[in-house]
Amino acid sequence: MNRCVLILVLLTGWPLLAQAEWSGSFSLEGLGFSEHGNEAIQEDQAFSLAISPEYYREWRQGDMSLTFRPFYRYDATDDERTHFDIRELTWQMVADRWELRLGVRKVFWGVTESVHLVDIINQTDLVENPDGEQKLGQAMANFAWIGDWGTLDLFLLPGFRERSFPGEEGRLRSSPRVLAHAARYESDEEEQHIDWAVRYSHSLGIWDLALSHFRGTSRDPLFVPHEYENVDLAAYYAQIYQTGLELQAAIGGWLLKTEAVYRNGPQTEAYSSLVSGFEYTFGNVGGTGLDVGVLTEYIYDQRGTAADTPYSRDIFAGTRLALNDVAATEVLIGAVVDTGGGGTFFNLEAERRFRNGWKLSLENRVFTGTSHGDPLHPFRDEDHARLVLKRFF
Amino acid sequence: MRKINVLFALGLLIPFTVAANPEEKGRGVAEEAKQRDIGFHDYSASMEMILKNRHGQVSTRLLRNRTLEREDDGDRLLILFDEPRDVKGTAFLAFSHRVGQDDQWLYLPALKRVKRISSNNKSGPFMGSEFAYEDLTSAEVEKYTYRYLREETLNGTTSHVIERIPVDPKSGYKRQEVWYDQEAYRMQKVVFYDRKGDLLKTLTYSGYQKYLETYWRADHMLMVNHQTGKTTELKWQDYSFQTGLSERDFDRNSLKRAR
Numbered sequence: 001m002n003r004c005v006l007i008l009v010l011l012t013g014w015p016l017l018a019q020a021e022w023s024g025s026f027s028l029e030g031l032g033f034s035e036h037g038n039e040a041i042q043e044d045q046a047f048s049l050a051i052s053p054e055y056y057r058e059w060r061q062g063d064m065s066l067t068f069r070p071f072y073r074y075d076a077t078d079d080e081r082t083h084f085d086i087r088e089l090t091w092q093m094v095a096d097r098w099e100l101r102l103g104v105r106k107v108f109w110g111v112t113e114s115v116h117l118v119d120i121i122n123q124t125d126l127v128e129n130p131d132g133e134q135k136l137g138q139a140m141a142n143f144a145w146i147g148d149w150g151t152l153d154l155f156l157l158p159g160f161r162e163r164s165f166p167g168e169e170g171r172l173r174s175s176p177r178v179l180a181h182a183a184r185y186e187s188d189e190e191e192q193h194i195d196w197a198v199r200y201s202h203s204l205g206i207w208d209l210a211l212s213h214f215r216g217t218s219r220d221p222l223f224v225p226h227e228y229e230n231v232d233l234a235a236y237y238a239q240i241y242q243t244g245l246e247l248q249a250a251i252g253g254w255l256l257k258t259e260a261v262y263r264n265g266p267q268t269e270a271y272s273s274l275v276s277g278f279e280y281t282f283g284n285v286g287g288t289g290l291d292v293g294v295l296t297e298y299i300y301d302q303r304g305t306a307a308d309t310p311y312s313r314d315i316f317a318g319t320r321l322a323l324n325d326v327a328a329t330e331v332l333i334g335a336v337v338d339t340g341g342g343g344t345f346f347n348l349e350a351e352r353r354f355r356n357g358w359k360l361s362l363e364n365r366v367f368t369g370t371s372h373g374d375p376l377h378p379f380r381d382e383d384h385a386r387l388v389l390k391r392f393f
Numbered sequence: 394m395r396k397i398n399v400l401f402a403l404g405l406l407i408p409f410t411v412a413a414n415p416e417e418k419g420r421g422v423a424e425e426a427k428q429r430d431i432g433f434h435d436y437s438a439s440m441e442m443i444l445k446n447r448h449g450q451v452s453t454r455l456l457r458n459r460t461l462e463r464e465d466d467g468d469r470l471l472i473l474f475d476e477p478r479d480v481k482g483t484a485f486l487a488f489s490h491r492v493g494q495d496d497q498w499l500y501l502p503a504l505k506r507v508k509r510i511s512s513n514n515k516s517g518p519f520m521g522s523e524f525a526y527e528d529l530t531s532a533e534v535e536k537y538t539y540r541y542l543r544e545e546t547l548n549g550t551t552s553h554v555i556e557r558i559p560v561d562p563k564s565g566y567k568r569q570e571v572w573y574d575q576e577a578y579r580m581q582k583v584v585f586y587d588r589k590g591d592l593l594k595t596l597t598y599s600g601y602q603k604y605l606e607t608y609w610r611a612d613h614m615l616m617v618n619h620q621t622g623k624t625t626e627l628k629w630q631d632y633s634f635q636t637g638l639s640e641r642d643f644d645r646n647s648l649k650r651a652r
Contacts, residue, residue, distance in 0.1 A: 023481055062652055092650065096641060099650075108505045133504065144646065151646055203645055205496065208509060252494065252563070253513030283513035284525075284565055287587055291517050326444055326452050326521040328480070356452065357478035392478035 024053035024069070027390040031171070035381040038175040041168055048075040052087065063094045073128070080167030080180050081127040087137045099144040104137040107155075109199065109212060111248040111257040112275045114297045114316035114336060115309075118244035118259045120214050121197065123161035129386075130172045130365070131347075136161045150202030157195040160217045163235060174233065174378050179226055182234040185217065186267055193217050193239075201246075210246040218265070220308060240265040255279040257297070273301040273309075277316070284324075293320035295334070305340070310375035313339045318347075327352040343370030343377070357392040419539030419555040423571075426578040427534050433608045435461045435638040439631045444522050447622030452477075454520050460531075461643050467491050468531040469643040473651050480520075484651050486643065489531035494561070497526075500648040507645050516565030523594060523616040523625040525565055536560055542570065547581055550574045566593070577601075579609045587620075594618050604634050 031046040050073040058065040069088040075081035090103035107121040121138055128134035139159040145152045162183045166173035187193040195216020202209055221235035242263045249256045256278050264270035277297030285292055301312035318334025329352040336345045346368070351361035363386040370377040442454040455476040461469040467489025474483040482502035489495050494512040501508060515527040537557035545554050552572040559566055567590045572582040579601055587593040600612030614627040641647060 023478065025479075056652070058652065062650075065650075065652070094650065096639070099646060106505050110506075111509075146641070146644070146646060201645075203496070206494075248509060250494075250496070250509050250511055253511050255509060255511050279511070281511045281513045283511075283563065284516040284518075287565065287593075289518045291514055322517075324518040324521060326446070328521060353477060353479055356476065359479045390479070392481070 020055060020057040022053060022055055023393065024051070025390050025392045026051050027388055029389075030387045032385050033171055033381075034383045037171055037381065038378070039168075042171055042173075043077040043169050046075060046077055046081075046171070048073055048081065050074070054088075065092045066090070067092070075127075075170075078127070078167045078170035080165060081170055083127065083164065085125065085136055087135075089137070097146055099142075099146065101140070101142040101144075104139050105142070106135050106137060107140075107142070109210065109244070109246065110259055111208065111246050112259050112277065112297055113257075113279070113295055113318070114277075114314075114334070115275050115299055115311055116259075117261045117273055117275055118210075118212060118246050120212075120219055120242060120244070121155065121157065123163055123219050125164050127164040127166055127170070129363075136164070150200055153197075153199045153201070155197040155199075157197065157216065158192075160191040160193060160195070160237070162191070162237075163219070163221055165235070171384070172379065172382050174223075176232050178221075178223060178235055179232045182226055182232075183221070184224065184227075184234055184236045186236075186238045186265075187217065191217075206250045208246070208248040208250075210244075212242075212244040212246075214240075214242045214244075216240070218268075222308060238265055238268050240268050253281050253283065255281075271302040271307075273299075273303075273307075275299045279320075289324040291320075291322040291324060293322075294318075295320065299336070305373070308375075310343075310345075311336060311338075315339060327354060338374070342374045343380075344368050345376060359388075359390045359392070361388045361390070362386070363388075415541040416539060418541035419557070420534070422541065422553045422555050422573055422578070423534050423537070423539055423557065426573055426580070429578050430608060431462075433462055433605070434635050435459070436604070436608075436610075436632060436634045437636055437638070438610070438629050438633070441628040441630070442520065442522055442524075443626040443628070445624045445626075452521075454522070459638060459642065461638055461640065467495070467533045469640075470530055471643055471647070471651060472529070474520075484648050486645070486648050487526075487530045488643075489533055491533045491535040495530060498645060498648060500651075505649070507648055512561075513563055515561075515563060523618045523623055524627070527559075527564060528596070528616075537569075544575075545572070547572050547574070550576060550581075552581055577609055579611070592619050602632070604632055608634060 027050050029048045033044050036044060052069060052071045055068040067088050067090050071087045072084045073082060086104050088105055090101050090105050093100045109119045110116045122135035124132045125134040125136045138157060138161060141156040143154045165178040165180055193216060197214040199210055199212035218238050218240040221237055223233045224236045226232040226234040240263055242261060245260045247258045258276040260274045262272050275297055279293050279295045282292045295318045297316040299311040299314040301307040301309060304312050314336050316334060316336045318332060321331040323329040332349040334347045346366040348364040351359060353359050366383045367376050367379045370380050437459045439457045442456060444452045457473040459471040470487045472485040474480045484500040486498045487495055497510040499508050499510055516525050519526050519529055537559055540556040542554040542556050545552050552574050555571050556568055557571060558568045567586050567588050570584040571580060574581055580598055583596040585594040594616055596614060596616045598611040598614055601609050602612060603609055610632055612629050616625045
C-alpha cells in the first residue's frame, strides 16, 4: 500500500520536480596562520567545510520564479564560524516595466574593487572571510521600476542582521573580542527597526551611474564595552542616513571608477568618504590570451584616523592576471598602503578550475608595518593562507 | 514571399550597381549578406562548445545565446553559461555599435555583481576556447573595411572571397578572408591572420538550415588554430526565431536574473 502511495506521489509530483532545478556547491577549506594569535586559546590552523545548494523553479517562461539557497558551514574549532544562513529565499515577478522581489536576498551596489563604500543592503558575514565580500541574507521587499530613463529600485528592509564575529578560538578577531548576539542599538526598536532604501541607476553609452539613499540601522557597528562581561566588546548599531554615488566610465581599455558616500544620523556626525581610481586592461598580451589588468584606487575618509575603517587615506594598487585558459586561471595581487605612514595590507587571490566542476583557490594575506593605534595593528600576527577546494554540482 | 523576393532583388541591385572597385565590391558582398538577414527580430539557441588541445584532451561548455536585432544600431547579445558548473549563472551582455566601441558587461552570480568589461578584452579567448569575444559578438558591416579578392569554388558551390580588415585597432586580427556562397550569401569559411599578418585560425561553417523560410543559420562551426593545434567546435541546437524577446531581455536588470 505504502509503495502504491509512493509511486502515486512520484508520478503526480514528477512534473513539478522536473521543472525545478537543483545546483550548488560543496567546499573544503584549510586555513593556516604563520604566527600564534594574541590569545593562547586561538587556533593556528582551521579546517572547515561548507555546503550551499540552490533550488530554482520558474513559471510563465521565467517571468515568475522562486529561488532558495541555504548555506551551512561547519568549522572544526570556531563555534561562531559554524553557522547556518538563508542566503536567498526569493519569490520574483518580472513584467515589462517593473520587477518585484519578496524574500531574503543579496544585493550588491558598487563599482570599485578595494572597498565597497556604497554597498549597504546586506550585512557582512565576517566569519566567512575578513575581506567582507561574503554577506548574510537580508529580508526585503524590492520593487524596481524600469524605463528608458533607467531603473528606480525601492527597498523595504525589515529584520536587521547582526554582523558575525569570530568566536573565542577563532582567528582574525580583535582582542578583546566582540561577543556574538550581544548587540546594542541606537533605535528602541533594536533589530526590529524597518530600514528603507532607494536607488536610481542607468547605463548611458560608456557611462554607468547610480544614486542611492538609505535610512536605517548602520551595517557597520561601533564597539562598546560589554554590559556585564567588561573584558569583552559588544557591537553597537547606530541609526544613519546615507547618500551614495556610483560612477563608472569605460573608455577604450580604461575603466574609471568612483564611489562617494555622505553619511550622518541622529548621533552620527556627518562625514564624507570617497574611493576613486582606474583599471586598465592590456588585452590578449602578445597574442597569448593573457589579460593583464592594472588597478589603482585612492581611498579617502573625511574622519581621518578617527574613522572606524582602517582605510582613510590609503592607496590601493594591484594587478589582475587572467590566463583565459581552459582552467580559467586567474590571479589577483594587490596592496593597500596607508599614506599616513601606517601599515600595508597585501592580498593575493588565485584560482583555477580542474576537471568539470572543481575549483581550487588560494588566498594569502599579510599585514605589515602597522603601529599602535592603526586599526590594522591588532591583525599584525594574523598573516594567513587559505586553500579552498570546491565542488560544484 | 513575393515581396521578400522583390526586396532581395533590390538588395542585390544596390551593391552591384555601384561596385566598381574591389573595395566597393567587397563591401557590397558583406552588405548583401547583412541585407538578407534583416528582419529576424530576435533568436535564441543553445550551443555546445567542445575544446580540444593538440593532445586530444577535451573539455566542454554549455551555453545559451540570445540575440536581438536593432534597426538603428548593432545587435544585442546575451550569453548564458550553464557548464562548467562553476560558471553556471554567469551571463555576458554585449551591445554592438556600428561605430565606436561595444558596451560589454559580465554578471558574476556569486557576488551578485554586474561588472563592465573594457573593450580591450575583445581579442582574448572566450572561456578558454579558440573563439575570441570579437568572433562571437555581432559582426556589423561598419566594423571592417573590405576588398573583393576572387571567385572560388568551395565544396562544389561558387563563392565570393573577400578580405575584411577590422577598423578597431584593438582587434586581434590584422585581416580576415571570408568565403560567402553566391547562392545565399552564407559565410562558409573565415581565415584569420594575427596582428603580425601570420595565419592564425580557420573557421568553417556547416549544416546550414533555413528558419522562417528566410534566415540561414549553421548547426556546426569548427575553429582550428594553426599556431597551437587546438580546435573548438560549436554545435548549435534549438534555434528559435521571433520568440518575443525585447530590449528588456537585454538590459542590466535582465542580466542578473537571466536563466
